[in-house]
Amino acid sequence: MTIPSTKELLQTMQEAAENLSKNDRRDFLRKGVSYLAGAAAVGSAGAASGASFSTNLPPNEPIWGRQLGSGVVANPYGEPSHFEEHVVRRTVPWLTAESISSISMSPIQNLQGIITPNGLVFERYHAGVPSINPDEHRLMIHGLVDNPLIFTMEDLMRFPSVSEIKFIECPANGGMEWRGPQMEALQFTHGMLSCCEWTGVPLKVLLEEAGIQPEGKWILAEGADGAHMSRSIPIEKILDDTLVVYAQNGEMLRPEQGYPLRLLNPGWEGNTSIKWLRRIEVGDMPWHHREETSKYTDLMADGRARRFTFVQECNSVITSPCPENPIKKPGFIEIEGLAWTGRGKIKGVDVSFDGGVNWQPAQLKGLVLDKALTRFSFQTKWSGQPWLLQSRAYDETGYVQPTLAQLREQRGVNSIYHKNSIHTWQVQPTGEVKNVQVT
Amino acid sequence: MFKLPNIFAVTLLSVAMVSGVVQADGHKYNLGAPASADEIAGWDIDIRPDGMGLPVGSGNALDGEAEYETQCAACHGVFGEGEGRWPVLTGGEGTLSDERPVKTVGSYWPYASTLFDYIRRAMPFTAPMSLSDKQVYGITAYVLYMNEIIEEDFELSNENLATIRMPNEDNFYVDDRPDVKNPRCMADCADVSSMMLASSLSGVTPIGHFVEGADAPAASHEGQHNLETQKEAKRKAEITGEEVSESLSAEPAMLSVQAQAGEEVYKGACFVCHGSGLAGAPKVGDATAWVERVGQGMNLVISHALEGYSGSTGFMPPKGGRMDLSDEQVTNAVHFMVESSH
Numbered sequence: 001m002t003i004p005s006t007k008e009l010l011q012t013m014q015e016a017a018e019n020l021s022k023n024d025r026r027d028f029l030r031k032g033v034s035y036l037a038g039a040a041a042v043g044s045a046g047a048a049s050g051a052s053f054s055t056n057l058p059p060n061e062p063i064w065g066r067q068l069g070s071g072v073v074a075n076p077y078g079e080p081s082h083f084e085e086h087v088v089r090r091t092v093p094w095l096t097a098e099s100i101s102s103i104s105m106s107p108i109q110n111l112q113g114i115i116t117p118n119g120l121v122f123e124r125y126h127a128g129v130p131s132i133n134p135d136e137h138r139l140m141i142h143g144l145v146d147n148p149l150i151f152t153m154e155d156l157m158r159f160p161s162v163s164e165i166k167f168i169e170c171p172a173n174g175g176m177e178w179r180g181p182q183m184e185a186l187q188f189t190h191g192m193l194s195c196c197e198w199t200g201v202p203l204k205v206l207l208e209e210a211g212i213q214p215e216g217k218w219i220l221a222e223g224a225d226g227a228h229m230s231r232s233i234p235i236e237k238i239l240d241d242t243l244v245v246y247a248q249n250g251e252m253l254r255p256e257q258g259y260p261l262r263l264l265n266p267g268w269e270g271n272t273s274i275k276w277l278r279r280i281e282v283g284d285m286p287w288h289h290r291e292e293t294s295k296y297t298d299l300m301a302d303g304r305a306r307r308f309t310f311v312q313e314c315n316s317v318i319t320s321p322c323p324e325n326p327i328k329k330p331g332f333i334e335i336e337g338l339a340w341t342g343r344g345k346i347k348g349v350d351v352s353f354d355g356g357v358n359w360q361p362a363q364l365k366g367l368v369l370d371k372a373l374t375r376f377s378f379q380t381k382w383s384g385q386p387w388l389l390q391s392r393a394y395d396e397t398g399y400v401q402p403t404l405a406q407l408r409e410q411r412g413v414n415s416i417y418h419k420n421s422i423h424t425w426q427v428q429p430t431g432e433v434k435n436v437q438v439t
Numbered sequence: 440m441f442k443l444p445n446i447f448a449v450t451l452l453s454v455a456m457v458s459g460v461v462q463a464d465g466h467k468y469n470l471g472a473p474a475s476a477d478e479i480a481g482w483d484i485d486i487r488p489d490g491m492g493l494p495v496g497s498g499n500a501l502d503g504e505a506e507y508e509t510q511c512a513a514c515h516g517v518f519g520e521g522e523g524r525w526p527v528l529t530g531g532e533g534t535l536s537d538e539r540p541v542k543t544v545g546s547y548w549p550y551a552s553t554l555f556d557y558i559r560r561a562m563p564f565t566a567p568m569s570l571s572d573k574q575v576y577g578i579t580a581y582v583l584y585m586n587e588i589i590e591e592d593f594e595l596s597n598e599n600l601a602t603i604r605m606p607n608e609d610n611f612y613v614d615d616r617p618d619v620k621n622p623r624c625m626a627d628c629a630d631v632s633s634m635m636l637a638s639s640l641s642g643v644t645p646i647g648h649f650v651e652g653a654d655a656p657a658a659s660h661e662g663q664h665n666l667e668t669q670k671e672a673k674r675k676a677e678i679t680g681e682e683v684s685e686s687l688s689a690e691p692a693m694l695s696v697q698a699q700a701g702e703e704v705y706k707g708a709c710f711v712c713h714g715s716g717l718a719g720a721p722k723v724g725d726a727t728a729w730v731e732r733v734g735q736g737m738n739l740v741i742s743h744a745l746e747g748y749s750g751s752t753g754f755m756p757p758k759g760g761r762m763d764l765s766d767e768q769v770t771n772a773v774h775f776m777v778e779s780s781h
């Protein structure tokens with residue numbers, strides 16, 4: 001078989017690919033190129049599956065080094081490699097009645113650094129994702145203000161902007177495990193958690209523009225979605241660090257995250273960061289709406305309930321190893337994880353190998369920012385011994401992440417929200433990792 | 440008289456230009472437009488416990504009963520007992536400190552205003568903001584009546600809603616965390632002899648995400664629903680000795696133009712019931728269920744969709760509660776569901 005010229009090759013491929021969908025086309029390119037180039041590789045199997053049978057390993061020159069790849073703007077908005085297609089948001093279907101008012105989790109077991117890619121930020125909808133034309137979107141500010149105002153997106157983007165890296169977490173993160181461990185995957189135990197660089201305007205600036213009156217002590221923030229999701233926020237938070245954001249990680253918000261506009265209350269329950277934000281009313285007392293009475297209140301053992309439990313307290317979890325990332329073989333291992341606190345910066349993280357009897361300090365690495373995910377690391381060796389692996393974070397206020405027993409003693413097991421206890425992974429002699437609880 | 444101010448204006452302008460500082464009118468940016476009273480009135484839908492925001496009007500449980508059955512019962516149950524995983528609205532009194540508390544409007548919610556506010560802003564699920572104030576007052580009254588908070592003939596209105604006391608109001612208190620103080624102990628922090636280790640339950644993690652063909656908790660809501668439907672069918676079959684029909688998975692259908700036009704309406708409205716079989720709705724993909732109905736004539740199926748239906752097999756409000764949809768849109772959606780269920 002003669003090898004065709006580059007031009008012939010590209011032309012043949014393009015013709016054949018025209019009728020295929022985008023994903024199929026990528027697949028075709030891989031198969032097609034190896035076939036047309038007369039390569040020794042056996043079609044798609046060589047490209048997609050195990051390396052044991054591969055002719056792409058030394059001393060051979062791999063197939064991708066003997067041919068051309070696709071050109072610029074073959075994919076005008078790029079996607080992750082086909083080989084990373086397992087890195088996706090996932091849901092626990094039995095948690096909710098259907099998918100429209102539901103939640104999905106970020107694959108934090110697969111992520112590096114502290115930034116969550118936009119397509120992987122966890123989702124929480126109360127009436128699905130609306131499709132909003134930004135030209136027809138408005139933000140109204142009224143109530144106890146001197147000048148009720150209505151802003152277009154263009155108006156909002158004309159204000160001086162700020163960009164800040166902040167985590168966002170659902171207060172129900174971990175809430176399935178108050179009574180006992182039941183999720184054999186980090187994505188489901190801790191994945192209602194993401195961290196982005198958000199860009200927008202401090203809400204304080206907008207309220208000053210409207211002229212907030214002295215009696216104004218609370219705001220109501222409301223979404224434009226079918227749920228008209230609403231929450232009451234005290235004015236102290238607004239004056240501190242609440243933002244109205246239109247961008248995340250450098251691009252406009254994703255529809256799932258509130259396009260074209262959302263509130264961001266750094267370090268607070270994710271649902272207070274109202275998505276598809278359309279209205280802010282200033283008042284002298286809270287509104288006690290459904291999502292701050294029926295839901296997002298914390299039922300204690302005595303039958304009473306806490307309300308306005310805004311802060312996401314200091315928390316941490318080991319992301320490697322974890323059930324999805326078992327230890328493959330003995331030797332050097334970097335134990336890595338994430339720590340975060342709604343009260344400021346992470347001060348430090350300790351690691352235990354014996355279920356919390358003895359602790360050793362881990363290293364914080366990379367950026368340590370206010371109300372942002374913070375990565376920690378502990379380098380050691382594993383020689384097949386069983387571990388009860390834990391991490392324990394503490395923040396700049398001196399608060400130390402509690403044990404599950406301590407939380408249960410204070411709150412019982414029915415509060416659903418705000419379970420930030422020390423998490424335990426059982427590393428077995430095989431290197432497999434199980435989700436367990438030590439009390 | 441005119442000369443002096445002009446000089447001042449010119450001077451100030453040049454200073455501002457040189458320094459690049461915005462000095463107009465304090466630190467205001469003069470962005471945004473005044474919100475008119477009409478604009479505010481249209482969007483200002485919120486209600487507070489003190490009654491602020493309630494529209495003038497009234498309704499009672501007798502008015503609300505029929506509305507509730509049409510608009511709410513499909514998900515919340517005829518008695519507020521909740522269908523499937525949809526919220527339970529009634530009962531649960533005295534259970535809040537039990538091992539399995541039941542949090543309902545009557546047993547848990549601190550304010551009646553929240554009920555009016557929530558129904559108006561978000562219900563019914565498939566058609567938010569579609570109810571009149573009169574309907575909202577009636578349904579609110581009926582839910583309060585089912586919870587034995589008001590009498591059947593109590594005329595709930597903007598005048599008296601704020602006076603209603605909910606049984607659980609006093610059991611809420613403001614966040615008092617941090618409630619736990621864990622010392623940063625580094626050595627010998629726990630007594631090994633008394634430590635307990637609990638392992639994960641099996642069959643709970645939705646492993647369908649990771650393993651092909653897994654039959655314990657599925658990866659999607661649809662998969663989970665099919666799984667539970669099949670389990671229930673098998674359970675019933677064991678009791679009755681009937682055979683289980685396997686008609687749930689449909690081949691991708693070739694859709695007519697009309698059906699294609701109806702797909703979007705289906706996804707935005709009909710899906711909630713016809714995707715899951717809620718309220719006895721024939722499920723898309725369930726050929727048997729649709730063949731029975733289409734057998735009675737497509738016109739009848741369409742008229743039930745447009746005008747509503749109530750019978751022993753289930754019920755459906757007119758247009759599924761989406762009165763904003765045109766007859767044509769609903770008809771197209773019916774074609775989509777029928778053609779997708781061969």
